[in-house]
Amino acid sequence: MSTILVRYGEIALKGRNRGQFEQQLHRNLKGALQNLDATIIRHRGRFSVHCPDAALQKVTMRLGRIFGLVSFSPVYETVHDIEAIKAAAAAIVKELPSGNKTFKIMARRSNKDYPYNSPELNQILGAHLLQCYPDLTVQLDDPSSILEVEIGYQNTYLYLERIPGPGGLPVGSSGRALLLLSGGIDSPVAGWLAMKRGLSFEAVHFHSFPLTSKRSQEKVVDLCRKLMLYGHNIPLHEVSVTKIQEALRKNCPADLSVILLRRMMLRLAEKLCELRKLKVLVTGENLGQVASQTLDSIDVISKATRMLILRPLISFDKLEITAIAEKIDTYETSILPYEDCCTIFVPASPVTKPKLAVIERFEQNLDLDLLLEEALETLETQIIK
Amino acid sequence: MKEIYLDNSATTPLYSEVIDLMNRVQEQVFGNPSAMHEKGIAAEKVIDTARRQVARVLAVSDQEIVFTSGGTEANNLAICGSARRNRKRGSHLITTVFEHPSVLNCFRYLEQEGFTVSYLPVNQDGLIDLEMLQCEITSATTLVSIMHVNNEIGSVLPLAAIGPLIKIKNPRTLFHLDAVQSFTKLPVDPLGWQADLISCSSHKIHGPKGAGCLWIRKGTLMDPLFHGGGQELGMRSGTENTAAIAGFGLAAQLSENDQRDKTAKMMSLKTAFLREIEKQGITFVINGPNPDNAAPHILNLAFPGFKAELLLHSLEEKKIYVSAGSACHSRHPKPSHVLNAIGLQDDLPASSLRFSFSALNSLAEVTLAAHETADTIRHLKSLINQ
Numbered sequence: 001m002s003t004i005l006v007r008y009g010e011i012a013l014k015g016r017n018r019g020q021f022e023q024q025l026h027r028n029l030k031g032a033l034q035n036l037d038a039t040i041i042r043h044r045g046r047f048s049v050h051c052p053d054a055a056l057q058k059v060t061m062r063l064g065r066i067f068g069l070v071s072f073s074p075v076y077e078t079v080h081d082i083e084a085i086k087a088a089a090a091a092i093v094k095e096l097p098s099g100n101k102t103f104k105i106m107a108r109r110s111n112k113d114y115p116y117n118s119p120e121l122n123q124i125l126g127a128h129l130l131q132c133y134p135d136l137t138v139q140l141d142d143p144s145s146i147l148e149v150e151i152g153y154q155n156t157y158l159y160l161e162r163i164p165g166p167g168g169l170p171v172g173s174s175g176r177a178l179l180l181l182s183g184g185i186d187s188p189v190a191g192w193l194a195m196k197r198g199l200s201f202e203a204v205h206f207h208s209f210p211l212t213s214k215r216s217q218e219k220v221v222d223l224c225r226k227l228m229l230y231g232h233n234i235p236l237h238e239v240s241v242t243k244i245q246e247a248l249r250k251n252c253p254a255d256l257s258v259i260l261l262r263r264m265m266l267r268l269a270e271k272l273c274e275l276r277k278l279k280v281l282v283t284g285e286n287l288g289q290v291a292s293q294t295l296d297s298i299d300v301i302s303k304a305t306r307m308l309i310l311r312p313l314i315s316f317d318k319l320e321i322t323a324i325a326e327k328i329d330t331y332e333t334s335i336l337p338y339e340d341c342c343t344i345f346v347p348a349s350p351v352t353k354p355k356l357a358v359i360e361r362f363e364q365n366l367d368l369d370l371l372l373e374e375a376l377e378t379l380e381t382q383i384i385k
Numbered sequence: 386m387k388e389i390y391l392d393n394s395a396t397t398p399l400y401s402e403v404i405d406l407m408n409r410v411q412e413q414v415f416g417n418p419s420a421m422h423e424k425g426i427a428a429e430k431v432i433d434t435a436r437r438q439v440a441r442v443l444a445v446s447d448q449e450i451v452f453t454s455g456g457t458e459a460n461n462l463a464i465c466g467s468a469r470r471n472r473k474r475g476s477h478l479i480t481t482v483f484e485h486p487s488v489l490n491c492f493r494y495l496e497q498e499g500f501t502v503s504y505l506p507v508n509q510d511g512l513i514d515l516e517m518l519q520c521e522i523t524s525a526t527t528l529v530s531i532m533h534v535n536n537e538i539g540s541v542l543p544l545a546a547i548g549p550l551i552k553i554k555n556p557r558t559l560f561h562l563d564a565v566q567s568f569t570k571l572p573v574d575p576l577g578w579q580a581d582l583i584s585c586s587s588h589k590i591h592g593p594k595g596a597g598c599l600w601i602r603k604g605t606l607m608d609p610l611f612h613g614g615g616q617e618l619g620m621r622s623g624t625e626n627t628a629a630i631a632g633f634g635l636a637a638q639l640s641e642n643d644q645r646d647k648t649a650k651m652m653s654l655k656t657a658f659l660r661e662i663e664k665q666g667i668t669f670v671i672n673g674p675n676p677d678n679a680a681p682h683i684l685n686l687a688f689p690g691f692k693a694e695l696l697l698h699s700l701e702e703k704k705i706y707v708s709a710g711s712a713c714h715s716r717h718p719k720p721s722h723v724l725n726a727i728g729l730q731d732d733l734p735a736s737s738l739r740f741s742f743s744a745l746n747s748l749a750e751v752t753l754a755a756h757e758t759a760d761t762i763r764h765l766k767s768l769i770n771q
Contacts, residue, residue, distance in 0.1 A: 210698030210700075210701055210702040211698065212698070213698055214701070249768050
């Protein structure tokens, strides 16, 4: 059996909500470690995970994706007997790759009845290691390895590394959102960042089949599969905006069509939120990236709804977004070329400073309710798991 | 809405008899065909039956049929296997510019190995200049590879003339013919055409994917691509895919039954489709040869001003399945090499659709499909011309 200590940081500061956050994290841990034969034990201020040795690799890989975790350490577990601890320390240090020749020991005891205090433990264990391995040197300032020793009430943990977790808050602890998922590079990253701050989400994808390929819809499914690894199963709603695009094409100037379409998408998203009881919209909008994302455009677009819209990427540079997309493995899927395949409707020069009054005047020529209703009739939902 | 499948040159639905047979074979005949016990013998028998069925269609000896994983492997084996084996005699090879990628890319690869390849141009009807072919053949030419029917535009190459012409110029030059699109659809005459190697595929004739064959004229020396247990006359090591091969054999036999009637039916479907679309009065261009002289099942049309993918998806919405003459990727437009080879200009390659029929299509289906195609064009036109 292997044991891993799992630490969370920010949650511990959350005062009266702390219990809820811990429970959510516990649930998320259980969900993430499904089918790995792992048991999770809740301690004061942290968790320990116990799993068969063969599953350790998979467990640490999955732990690395759980928001709310600050760090975790595979540990060597032994009893309180000082000789046993000495032997364990020697065994761990023996496994160190050559080159790690300087070390220090950081002992702690939460069990204050233990006969040795921390400095004494540091001394005893350090002396023992120097005796076992004459080429080692103790170095308190910036050593190549730190051996941490924790004396608990039942047993003793020893470990060399703290693997950083992704930080953030447990997914689900901040509420439920609707992510507008286009299939491009930005929106999956926005979804990931929303999860990072504890939002769980459902996703909506607006497609314009047959103006675009069905493969672009498959791409969105693939993106959900990647995002799912960081949180939970994702309900994915797909809505056709083909009819809306056609109506805009017939009744409105081409250079306003993107703004008008985005407004319709927000209205559809709002209706979906009512239906699914979701509180907030999350988009991949990024200030200044394209014509529909100038300050004026974002302003006019967002006035189509009264809902709160979160834009986690608003001030990111493209390179920063791409770096995250690569880290969370959505980049390769996002750049598959299906998306804009047959965009016969994208105007060559869309407006960058739309006027709300003008936009609203064109919308008066449209039967908005009917268009929205027709679009919602095309709603198809699947749960990505 | 009933589905109308007009992408039969990409792949075909399976005959139900083939599915039944394959299920039975999967369940009951699981033995390794090379095993010595009766389980193995039963599997070997199934494969031998298929071998005879395929051989009968080509009117060749069943001892000359090597089963492969499909047309691509058959083409690879034919081209790389013969070119490498005969390298001592010469390193010049000939093919055409509008072959299937599984042929063209073999030649490109062989060029890296030091072979010289002549790529014959084709005219707007998708035919090669026989004089040019004759001029290209030298004493160093070891292989000529030419397709029977082009998969995109349906032109039928005059192999009865080509084969003898090759052999007169250099009797030792091998003649490979890629019959993937014509097998069981048009008569293929290996002996009369003096061919040495013929590639066929199962899934284009209502058989399963994962099976095909290469006919290798007796005495033709070849290097195998796969090395191993020496199955398939040593030409294709690896435990045979018994069920797929059985399905292939039966599909070949069923397709060959009343082949003339089926060919005539496909031809009439194609003609009816064309008539209907002409009647609708929309603008289109026929790519490649005059349909009356082309393969019965392939029709390639350009609709100027419309992106092929847009048309394809619009038809898909109506459950009509066709294929685009070119893949339109927003950032990397990759027009079809065949449509470029026959000299299509401007945006025509990117506006082309291929409609391909099978004897399982009905007259009502294709008429409806033609009608819907015209409707789609009209609808899109009304959106674009705002």
